[in-house]
Amino acid sequence: MKRSLNGMRVLVTGGCGFIGTNFVHHVMQKFKDVFVINLDALTYAGRRKNLAEWEGNERYQFVKGDICDESLVRDLIQACDCVLHLAAESHVDRSIVDARPFVQTNVLGTQVLLDAMREVDPPGDKRFVYVSTDEVYGELSLEAREKRFTEDMCLRPNSPYAASKAGADLMVQAYHRTYGMDTVVTRCGNNYGPYQYPEKLIPLFITNLLQNKPVPLYGDGKHVRDWVHVDDHVEALCCVTENGEAGEVYNVGAACERSNLELTKIILRAMGKPESMIEYVKDRAGHDRRYAIDARKIRENLGWKASVSDFTDKLDALIAWYTTHYG
Numbered sequence: 498m499k500r501s502l503n504g505m506r507v508l509v510t511g512g513c514g515f516i517g518t519n520f521v522h523h524v525m526q527k528f529k530d531v532f533v534i535n536l537d538a539l540t541y542a543g544r545r546k547n548l549a550e551w552e553g554n555e556r557y558q559f560v561k562g563d564i565c566d567e568s569l570v571r572d573l574i575q576a577c578d579c580v581l582h583l584a585a586e587s588h589v590d591r592s593i594v595d596a597r598p599f600v601q602t603n604v605l606g607t608q609v610l611l612d613a614m615r616e617v618d619p620p621g622d623k624r625f626v627y628v629s630t631d632e633v634y635g636e637l638s639l640e641a642r643e644k645r646f647t648e649d650m651c652l653r654p655n656s657p658y659a660a661s662k663a664g665a666d667l668m669v670q671a672y673h674r675t676y677g678m679d680t681v682v683t684r685c686g687n688n689y690g691p692y693q694y695p696e697k698l699i700p701l702f703i704t705n706l707l708q709n710k711p712v713p714l715y716g717d718g719k720h721v722r723d724w725v726h727v728d729d730h731v732e733a734l735c736c737v738t739e740n741g742e743a744g745e746v747y748n749v750g751a752a753c754e755r756s757n758l759e760l761t762k763i764i765l766r767a768m769g770k771p772e773s774m775i776e777y778v779k780d781r782a783g784h785d786r787r788y789a790i791d792a793r794k795i796r797e798n799l800g801w802k803a804s805v806s807d808f809t810d811k812l813d814a815l816i817a818w819y820t821t822h823y824g
């Protein structure tokens with residue numbers, strides 16, 4: 498069924514995080530009749546001021562709260578037409594130190610949202626979009642470069658973060674099958690863009706270099722990630738919300754594979770810094786070698802296409818953004 502976000506009341510979870518912020522700005526600007534309810538617990542990764550320009554706007558409501566709060570979630574779901582679920586603990590390194598908050602928010606929090614969705618009458622009346630990740634597939638080898646993740650592959654997550662995302666991903670699909678809920682799952686590659694908390698590679702390296710600090714690169718630096726600009730990701734989220742088929746999973750990718758070392762050198766060059774700023778550090782435990790996404794399904798079935806395929810196109814703008822906000 499084709500629907501439009503325009504005129505909808507959209508519950509966004511995690512709207513003060515990196516992708517959530519970009520998503521809220523995008524829909525508020527693009528759809529003049531959308532109403533956004535942003536539910537965010539404001540953990541270390543969430544910043545309310547990211548969306549300060551919408552505070553006071555009659556089409557925007559911020560709710561500080563936890564997705565594990567059953568009665569709050571039930572009330573908000575009754576008040577909306579669809580849910581974009583982005584709230585998560587999202588950093589792999591933190592999940593290696595302590596998996597508990599990852600299971601709590603990513604698995605149990607998703608179950609709380611799904612159970613509140615079950616009370617919707619009829620059950621397929623409101624769409625639930627779950628923002629999963631390509632990390633649920635596990636890893637690909639560096640050698641078989643023709644291999645890419647497709648939606649029908651088994652999930653073989655390796656980090657506690659990825660395992661918690663995979664648990665929720667499967668719960669969403671189970672609720673579709675069991676209760677007839679209108680769900681869509683997306684699995685996107687690594688995003689880059691403004692508003693990301695500076696702990697993951699790109700914002701961490703840029704902000705370190707702004708302060709003339711070295712950049713800590715894991716292991717041999719040959720780990721490959723498939724990068725997507727956040728603008729393309731949020732457009733894909735709109736696309737699946739409006740046109741995705743209920744019960745389906747869609748990969749999101751821009752065919753932009755780079756090793757961490759290549760990426761680091763690109764950032765160093767763009768910021769006029771020498772390669773001696775690279776500090777090779779002990780590899781992350783269980784570090785996946787390569788992610789690569791086959792995004793044919795969303796392209797061919799829904800007509801979505803990445804507009805930014807070359808990482809370097811947006812790099813100067815990104816460095817300028819972090820210079821303004823963290824420099």
Ligand SMILES: NC(=O)c1ccc[n+]([C@@H]2O[C@H](COP(=O)([O-])OP(=O)(O)OC[C@H]3O[C@@H](n4cnc5c(N)ncnc54)[C@H](O)[C@@H]3O)[C@@H](O)[C@H]2O)c1
Nearest residue numbers: 511513514515516538539540542543563564584585587688
């Ligand atoms: N960043 C990426 O490259 C990437 C790639 C693919 C998928 N994803 C997924 O996209 C989603 C958003 O990722 P991100 O990078 O914007 O994450 P982020 O860490 O920047 O933001 C997460 C947001 O969720 C909020 N939050 C955390 N726990 C909460 C809770 N219990 N209740 C309510 N709010 C809570 C935080 O305050 C924060 O605002 C996540 O589900 C992540 O798994 C991210």
